[in-house]
Amino acid sequence: MKKIKILTGCLMLLLSSVAISSVSAPPEKASETSKQCTACHQKNSNGIVQQWGDSKHHRAKVGCYECHAADEGDADAFLHGKKGNEKLISIIVSPRDCANCHAQEVKEAEESHHAKAARILGSLDNLLAEVVEGNSNFVTDGFPDGNSAAAVNGCWQCHGSQVKVLEDGSLDPATWPNTGIGRINPDGSEGSCTACHARHSFSVEQARAPETCGKCHMGPDHPHTEIYNESKHGIQYASQKGQLGMDKSKWIPGEDYYTAPTCSTCHMGATKNQNVTHNVGLRISWNNRPPVSIRPEVSDKKMGLPSQHINWETRRDNMQDVCSACHSSEYVENFYVQYDGLIELYNEKFAKPGLELMKAAKPLMKPVKFSNKIDFIWFELWHHEGRRARHGASMMGPDITHWHGTYEIARNFYTHLIPELEHLIEKGIASGKQEAAKNLQETLDRILNTDNHKWYLGKMSAKQQEIRKQATQDFKAQFEK
Known part of the structure; x- marks a missing residue:
């Protein structure tokens, strides 16, 4: 661990061969070693010096050496600097280094x-x-x-x-x-x-910007930035972000801004009742990463995280506290009714049956993962389309929820997964694996004959047929005049 040594009284940093690393309080003045660093780096990498010059670190007199200094024995320590005045430094400033000042x-x-x-x-x-x-x-x-x-x-x-x-x-x-x-x-x-806090400006404004999160939270399996851009929140951000004051030290929705939330607002930001948190899971009430959505405390327990003891109801309360800065309690509660409904639909209609079918199909498949066509079909069903539908609903992105989500889940479930299962059954019978083929056929028949899927067999219930008929008649009566 890199050490901190500050002279009591004058608060002068020791500038001998002893590594100082991060400081635990802002120095009274810039260290001579950091001055030497900036003088040299201005010649060959001036951009990082200018970025640092615009940062709060610069204003607090925290310079290059205070963050990059290393101790003898550190795995990544090396001598750097002008001959005769080299210092042990490390390129990587790790969270453990940052913790000297930013422990919480x-x-x-x-x-x-x-x-x-x-x-x-x-x-x-x-x-x-x-x-x-x-x-x-x-x-x-x-x-x-x-x-x-x-x-x-x-x-x-x-x-x-x-x-x-x-x-x-x-x-x-x-x-x-x-x-x-x-x-x-x-x-x-x-x-x-x-x-999130890119070198060397470490801008809080940048960390609050949704584009920062979008580096990773995008694409076919977790298109959060695309969902956000589609949502009312994202539309308001794009059109009115100049009113958000994202560089303010105090940044509380409903007090310091009210135009639109960003990712940081909802998942990390301070409210009237909560402090800023860097644990992005404390306001999430579903974990939509696995094939079947689970409560976050379940996944936290698997990872051995302390938050396994924080239930989803508490986390939902935390998020609803953020929502309440701009929305009524009825609006917020009704949104969660809609969201939970989509999660239940996905879990019960596609995810759980899909897992059961894949388990029954396993004896008929080649043992190497992804050597079977059905491996890719099922993987994309839950990992791509399934996640898109669930994440879309969680962030109010209707097009991604439906056309890039539930529609593609249904299309691929009925026109790719089921035909491939039927192919495996035929192949299994022909190759002498009758017992496994019979088990898969029975599993498939049972699932397709449930209320969720029997439309596929032409067995839509009388109740469902009446609901569809009445909806069509109501539509015509209202709009075809």
């Missing part, structure tokens, strides 16, 4: 899913990037047996890499540069503050 913020971040994002490295997603999409031909000193360029340039840049320090103290190029939110740092800490 770092503690909250470390207890969140963000800090655990690099655990994807052993997941199904990374199997795709490492094997199905990639190969092992990206060879570096840290990975002499090779790695996949698809994983390095894709997955790791959002989720975070495990930074490897080479024998000469340099950082392996497969793992650095990297600002992934769950980066595993050489000092053992998890996370990257610069994922």
Whole structure:
């Protein structure tokens, strides 16, 4: 751990060969070592000096050396500077370093899913990037047996890499540069503050901007930035963001701004009743990442997070407190009725039956994951379309909820998944796997004969037929005059 040494009385920083790292209180004046850093870097990388010059760190006299100083024995420490005046520094300023001044913020971040994002490295997603999409031909000193360029340039840049320090103290190029939110740092800490507070200005305004979150929260499986842009919140932000005062120190909805919320407002920001939090999971009442949506305390328990003891009702209250800055209680409560209805629809009609069908199909499939067509069909059903529908509903994005969500789920469930299951049954019978084929057929028949799916067999119930007939008649009576 990098050390902090401040002379009692005059608050002068020690500037000997002892590493100072982060400071625990703003210094009285800029250190001579940091002055030397800026004088040199102005010549060859002036941009970062100017960014730092615009930052609150600069105004607080916290300079280069206060953050980058290292101790003898630090894994990533190396000598840097003019000959005869070298100092031990490290390139990476980890959350553990930031915690010297920002202890509460770092503690909250470390207890969140963000800090655990690099655990994807052993997941199904990374199997795709490492094997199905990639190969092992990206060879570096840290990975002499090779790695996949698809994983390095894709997955790791959002989720975070495990930074490897080479024998000469340099950082392996497969793992650095990297600002992934769950980066595993050489000092053992998890996370990257610069994922949101980019070097070297560390702007709070930037961290509050939805575009910052959009670096990772976008695309076919979690299009949060696209959903936000489609929503009323995003439309208001785009048209009136100049009125938000996003650079203010105090930034409370309903007091300091009321035009539109950003991602930060809802998931992290202060309210009249809550402080800012860097644990982005404390206001979420559903975890929509897995095939079947679960309550957040369930997933937190699996990850060993302290928030496993905070139930979803409390988290929903936290979010509704944010909503109440601009919306009535009836508006907020009715939104959650709509949202819960979509989650229940997805879980019961597609997710749970899909899991059951895939389990029954497994004996008839080739054992290698993603060597079967149906592997991709099911993966995209829950990982892409299923997530889009659920996330769209959670953030009031109707087009993504429906046309990019539930419509595509239904189309692919009925025209891709079921035909492929039927193909597996036929193939199983022909290859002598009659028992497994029979079990899958019975499972499929049972599911298709439930109220959710029997329309597919031409067995829509009389009640459903009457509801559809009455809706058509009501529509014509009202609009066809």
